[in-house]
Amino acid sequence: MTRYFEVLQSDGAARIGEMILKRKIQTPSIIDVSYFRDPENPIVDAGSLWNISPEDADANVKDLRTSTGDDTLIILPHQAIPPVILHENSDVNEMMPEDSGAYGCLYRGWTSDNIDLYIMEAAGAFDNNAKKFFEKIVEIRNTIPFDTALYAPAIALPENVAMLAYLGIDLMDSTKTILASYRDLYLTSEGMQYLDRLSEFPCRCSACNGADISDIVSMAGPDRQEFLKQHNLNVLEAEMAYVRERIREETLREYIEGQCRARPWLTALLRLSDRECSYAESNTQVVRSVEMIANTSESLTRPEVVRFADRVVDRYAPPLADVLVILPCSAKKPYSISPSHQQFIRALGKHRKYVNELILTSPLGIVPRELEIAYPAAHYDISVTGQWSADEFEWVSSRLYSYLCSNDYGSVVAHVDGPYRKICETVAQKLGIRIICTSNGNATSKESLSNLKGTVSSLLKDESVTGIKKTEEMLRSIADFQFGKGAGKMLLPDGAVIKGPYPKYQIYVDKSQVATLVPQYGMLALTLKGADLILPSNSYIVTIDDFIPRGSILSPGVIKADTRIRPMDEVIVQGPRIIGVGRALMGGKQMTQSTRGIAVDLRHVRKY
Amino acid sequence: MTRYFEVLQSDGAARIGEMILKRKIQTPSIIDVSYFRDPENPIVDAGSLWNISPEDADANVKDLRTSTGDDTLIILPHQAIPPVILHENSDVNEMMPEDSGAYGCLYRGWTSDNIDLYIMEAAGAFDNNAKKFFEKIVEIRNTIPFDTALYAPAIALPENVAMLAYLGIDLMDSTKTILASYRDLYLTSEGMQYLDRLSEFPCRCSACNGADISDIVSMAGPDRQEFLKQHNLNVLEAEMAYVRERIREETLREYIEGQCRARPWLTALLRLSDRECSYAESNTQVVRSVEMIANTSESLTRPEVVRFADRVVDRYAPPLADVLVILPCSAKKPYSISPSHQQFIRALGKHRKYVNELILTSPLGIVPRELEIAYPAAHYDISVTGQWSADEFEWVSSRLYSYLCSNDYGSVVAHVDGPYRKICETVAQKLGIRIICTSNGNATSKESLSNLKGTVSSLLKDESVTGIKKTEEMLRSIADFQFGKGAGKMLLPDGAVIKGPYPKYQIYVDKSQVATLVPQYGMLALTLKGADLILPSNSYIVTIDDFIPRGSILSPGVIKADTRIRPMDEVIVQGPRIIGVGRALMGGKQMTQSTRGIAVDLRHVRKY
Amino acid sequence: MTMKDLNKIVLDIRERQRIKPSANDRPAASWIGKDLVDGEIIDSLTIIFRTSGCYWGCAGGCTMCGYVYDSAAESPDDDDIHSQLEHALKKASDLEKMVVKIFTSGSFLDENEISRKSRENILLRLKEDDRIAKVIVETRPEFVTDQTMDDCMDLIAGKPFEIAVGLETSSDKIRSESINKGFSFRDFVRASEIAKVRGITTKAYLLLKPPFISEGMAVNDIIRSVNDIYPYADTVSINLCNVQKGTLVEMLWERKQFRPPWLWSIVEILHRTKSAHPDIVIMSDPVGAGSQRGPHNCKICSRDVADAVRNFSLTQDIRVLESVSCECRYLWEKIIELDDYTYGAPITV
């Protein structure tokens, strides 16, 4: 809980925030600790207990508060120790402030309502130690409220601020960057180099632009160091601003997948974060307004991909069919509008309503036809070279394997070539089942297509029964995918009417509209009537206090929220006197933890 | 062949060069085509044959040459067409210049001694088409001489210049960058964004520094575009300069492994380049003065790694032993000085001289103990997370598999845990052999070590025979690795004496020094006596014209050179009247193709 | 690249297209418009006859031309042609005065397209209609002979008559190696002279921005062409290359190797040529303007600038060209500067 910090936007664990102090600070941000002594600075340090007695420290805090006002953040007196030393979580308790105003303190395992900023003790000592650093961040972030700021001192460099922000650090400082300048180090967002090892300035910052390298090298110490400090701070600030822009754009992940190669420990942090996927996933938006670029081996483990794969297992139930047709992905998306899939669909023809279709793809693994429009199935781009890596092969195989384990088919037809086919064969062998391959090496050749048609036709036992209602099942699947298994049947009971051309579907039940499919995201937007229908599932509900909201629900008004809710999820808002539908702007957990910020952007509301 | 261009330094296909024109241009470089009309510019264009008659074009060239002098590069009249149109390689032949001076022309499949610069026709049209672009570059580079410049027009952007340079493009232009400015696009080395989508400037270049984004957005068109042009050109120039610095540092590969994630097609280019490994490998130095950072899945396919693995297969023959001991890699290198390997070595004790040792590692696959000091076995760093990717697993397995296929052992002992052990088990199963595992989950535990000792001891049949002379075999292996199979026996015949502490070994034959092991690179430096010894192998020889060289051999003096020679290789220089030893500064092929530049840095020379 | 190569490529593309079946007794198209005749704006009836098609186009033909796909699967007979004419004239039943413009997607004077008999029928029918002030027929120059011209003049009997020829450019190089047009500037001049001596006027169609040609070169080519044809053409109509289906231009455009001309280019051309030659009529109808396949500026100004071009064509008043402006003009200026040096990859933004 916090009064002087607000999270404005999230992108996974990263966020854009604001420290609402006498001078506002947009976070993630770089601060200069040399101003911590200056009472004019928005953040001041009340001193080290190594240096002053607790009584003096206490007086210090009181004096500072009196002289600076509430909107200066006072870092409470601290007695910091390096991580080698274990410590009890006791000794700072007595320094808890009783009065109002903004306070920060070392993180020592406890939290308090009066604290807006926690300091990751000895963060700088974790440099290069990915495992410990990551564990510490997760521990802290999972303990302190969502809307408190986290400061990692003495670790930021242009090369690592992107990763620090990605992991959820809000404040960093210029300490290491300034010191590098006094060591004749020239920094870039990719690393550092001794000034005298450079042949030219690889930079056009306000310091470097037009500067001659040999002039600079031959300058006297203080002048040279001042030049380097200007350049290095320019690079640090520019990188930090760039990171903020990527968070606002919701593409920080794409950026760090490349930038983290600057140092092995940064790459290790990315991998560790993916392995502990829930940390980033729990606040990763369910849809983004941008394409998902899957360009590295780590793209296979990014939260969006893992979540999609998990939901296919946990939330998706294919409509009943005896035959499964496995198809390759296409560059154009959703797949069914691509030229190749148009041909597959034509080839399946009237048989199509008796089969399930499953698309194999990297990085998503498997995409059931019904979910091809759900984010990110219709929203990703990859590098195409025609070859699959072992990791892609293994990942897609494992997805197909688990799908076939939990879904029984009389026959499985694989209309795929190359690595796709090899995946099918590997999985078939592992499962001891037969998969019928219908492509001759070119899935869209006439021969292959007629083979597909003939094979499927011969496999179908009884076409006299009613086939699958493809559109209805697609919408049910999307509802399940969004709200959990069963929601589809609730939102589209038998007799529901679907209007509109693909994919702009509207769902009507008893002549009232219950939902619309938003093609851009592949998500259903509910009407109030739709909310009524799925309310009994008790899913994706945000419970608010007794008030009549208009437009948006602020987080302090949230009493309870489904912890499965992620930013951008469609949610049902329920209060003693209202029901509403809207789009979540925070995760469910964050809504209940936060004292600031918009929790839900409300679309419709109805009073009882 | 060229008179107005020189390659000063190479890093794979990338290189630092210089266009020796009226104003020198350090390449890779960005040029501004709007000056191509200006006779004062170092590069001028003689016009399009779409526009002027061949006769007028011819006169144009002659006039330009007269008015500008020889050190202006004239781009010969051209009739460029887009790649969709096939074309014969005929129509520009008639425009061949007869007089002196610098010329450039469209690449049309032929070369001429008078051409210093080739233009990749319609390069801009290949944007986003990784396969065709890469194939075109390889075709051109494999046709035109090493020391001619290659210009890819109308394709450069800050986001792709690193990859263009990596692939061997020397000249690029500002065309696309300037045009982006007039389209309100704000460029970065990671991509682009519409100006009005930005919240702040993520940059501190001379244009952006201190600029207020809302002021800029509300500027009139020409002012806003001028601002954007300044920023975008700053970014482009800075990125180009940074790329030059990374080439000079020999770390461009590390940079692009991250930076290429900016766009899928750039990543595809990296992967295509690795698949067609010989293109980059043929000019990749054998040792670098920097650590090799293996931080991405593509690190497994980088030229240095593939070359190492190939040489282990092609050039390395283990000393005769009945028992193979497989060990895990260590963070400290060379492995044998690491604490864990010290313990393994102690445990093997006196038995060690009867076994072969093989270290499993990512990204190198397998490292025979004898080669642990060779580049990059002792010179790499990776991200450590404790887990292996499927690609690493598959790669290391394939290396171990092929090693065990070509080397027979009575027993194979694997003193490894975790993924290493799984690899051994997988390979053993595939080969149908038994591998004895001696580690209990912690290879350095007392129990494991004593297990190793006991197992190896019990497996050895007859220790009465002379064991392997470890140091001698290590040096022989390194010689083989460097100069090809058999060189070790020639350089270290029985009776050779080895002096010096590990690893600063000196080899003496008949009391004369024949070679020194340079620990920094793990390479042997020959003496003239050493050269005499391996001369009969006819390997790594540079044949020069009849002159007495001093200090260095310039490429025009090279008559013939072993095409296996890579930059930084130890070579033997042979002329009608001399023999010498030195370090190659170019590849063997490049030496014979180039008319400028130092081919060999000579260390010793002897007249006959 | 030889002409043969280019024709081969165009022919390959042609052969991949399907020609849609169509009724032979209806024209390919016909519509009512406005035209400038002798300084007066009058109504116009345009008729595009469906015929067996352009002989040149059927053998490969021009790189930008997709009209060949308007041709009939089976040759229409004389009755069909008659029906087509009557169908079109019906559209003009309300008009009081008009000019009639006849196209065939090939050459009206090619007897393999329009038989002598049909030609006679058509011209006689038009002569008899007093509302028709002028007749314009399009043809390749090889069909403009003393014989055909005499025939036409006999039939039309004193009514103003004009031949329209798709010269495209005065550059034989571009016409041959970019457009694959198959005739020379001399052929055009000869046709024009044959017409002139009989009091027949000549209209020349020019093509702004054929493939492979930079934006700047294209502008200069048209300006030079206007200068070159000034003695031989009474009217100049500048077509802005658009991307027609089944053409080489389309193939290039799909691969981002062609961009239709900027509307600023035609504004510039009209301004400069009209200023230089105030006495000839220079017109341009920017067909498809504003779309990706047609000539376009940015999304904001394309409509207004296209309107100004049309307005100029009717008024010949260069002030209407000066009345339009947009920020994208700076981009166009920059493209003019840089597009000459892209060496085969035209700027397609």
Place this chain on the structure above:
Amino acid sequence: MTMKDLNKIVLDIRERQRIKPSANDRPAASWIGKDLVDGEIIDSLTIIFRTSGCYWGCAGGCTMCGYVYDSAAESPDDDDIHSQLEHALKKASDLEKMVVKIFTSGSFLDENEISRKSRENILLRLKEDDRIAKVIVETRPEFVTDQTMDDCMDLIAGKPFEIAVGLETSSDKIRSESINKGFSFRDFVRASEIAKVRGITTKAYLLLKPPFISEGMAVNDIIRSVNDIYPYADTVSINLCNVQKGTLVEMLWERKQFRPPWLWSIVEILHRTKSAHPDIVIMSDPVGAGSQRGPHNCKICSRDVADAVRNFSLTQDIRVLESVSCECRYLWEKIIELDDYTYGAPITV
């Protein structure tokens, strides 16, 4: 963090070390040097007796102290101590006048280390040697009692005698929670007063930059300490924390969580304290200066600056401190400014 925690950690480290076997009849170390006594530079003999070791160190002890590993595996007996003394004195056989400084890596006055008998033997032996101008013995303050002081004064009989106490800092907090020293400033003051009434002088050792303390706080701590101890110490000797094997400081240092002090820090301290207190002797021997484990500046200046510190210690002339300079001083100044706000991760560059 409580003191118990810290001691536990130190003890854990201690228990992981191996103590090398050594001869009990040789001192742990002994050497000849120079020292400043009553304004005069004279030779000095330093003897470090090998004993059963510091009782405090054996139970855990100080975070920076590795001397405990110099202790003997089995307690040396009185004969051994005698041999050690004779062995050391032999090194001084050429000297004409000297001060003798006795250390035990613990407390000379702790009878568990040096028995009463040995203490008597040693002091008598030193008293008898006329060349010896002064005797200094190191001890923890708890062993400075009326009894021990009387005993010593009886034995040394009028020869100048000094007790040296490793006070480290006047801050009880730092001494307790950073150094884990186990006694208070009051203990030191008491010892000093017991000595003073008997004419025994007191030397205080201070420790520049114990663990957890920023460079700037460390400098201030020493300056404050000098002010605080001024009334109680005749000589102040400032030890620059170096990284000794088997210590908590080493463990921190290996993990880049400790950096030995900058030589600029001691230069600053000496300059400021000597200016403030010209009448007391303030000295510092920068042991291990220039190495990574010892106090150091940059590679260029460490040797010169260390020499200046040693030179000052002998001359007490602050001008020698003003004679050294180097570009790395700016870095040190910046570190002083920033190291207070690293919150547990000291700047280790």
